[in-house]
Amino acid sequence: RYHPEKATQAACRYLKNALAKYGNWESVAASYNAGMARISKELDAQKSKSAYDLYLNDETSRYIFRLIAMKLIMENPKAYGYRISSDQLYTPVRTKTVEVNGPVEDWAAWAKSHGISYLTLRDFNPWIRAKSLPNKTGKTYRVEIPLADDMLRSTSKTHVYNPAWVVD
Structure with missing residues (x-):
């Protein structure tokens, strides 16, 4: 948690393992928010293959769609009203x-x-x-x-x- 590089590596390992387990990104995203045990239990209990079809708490349900929205905005910010000049971008520090x-x-x-x-x-x-x-x-x-x-x-x-x- 306190080491951004190690935390990112751990998150990537988690996402890779979750994708291997579920085979779809929406279930991966839901499990990242709620945990693999919870999503696996709900997929079995609700006879579903995707978190899109699960009845979940509001936070986890919204989490999936927030990630999709962020992906779309990052792919084409102008289409969503974001007008940013290069001097407004975060400047990385080496x-x-x-x-x-x-x-x-x-x-x-x-x-x-x-x-x-x-x-x-x-x-x-x-x-x-x-x-x-x-x-x-x-x-x-x-x-x-x-x-x-x-x-x-x-x-x-x-x-x-x-x-x-x-x-x-």
């Missing part, structure tokens, strides 16, 4: 990885020694949950440090992933 395999007595001091604030350190590494890291076992941790050029919008590079997203 990072460098620093490996830490010993204790860190004070993350704030560690951050300053790497040219960033404690706030920035925590923003880019939400898995850091305390002001120190005992690390008695010598485990290796990967700490992301943002590149200075990307921290200011004026010096960062904007990359438009999908030209259909902008009106430039």
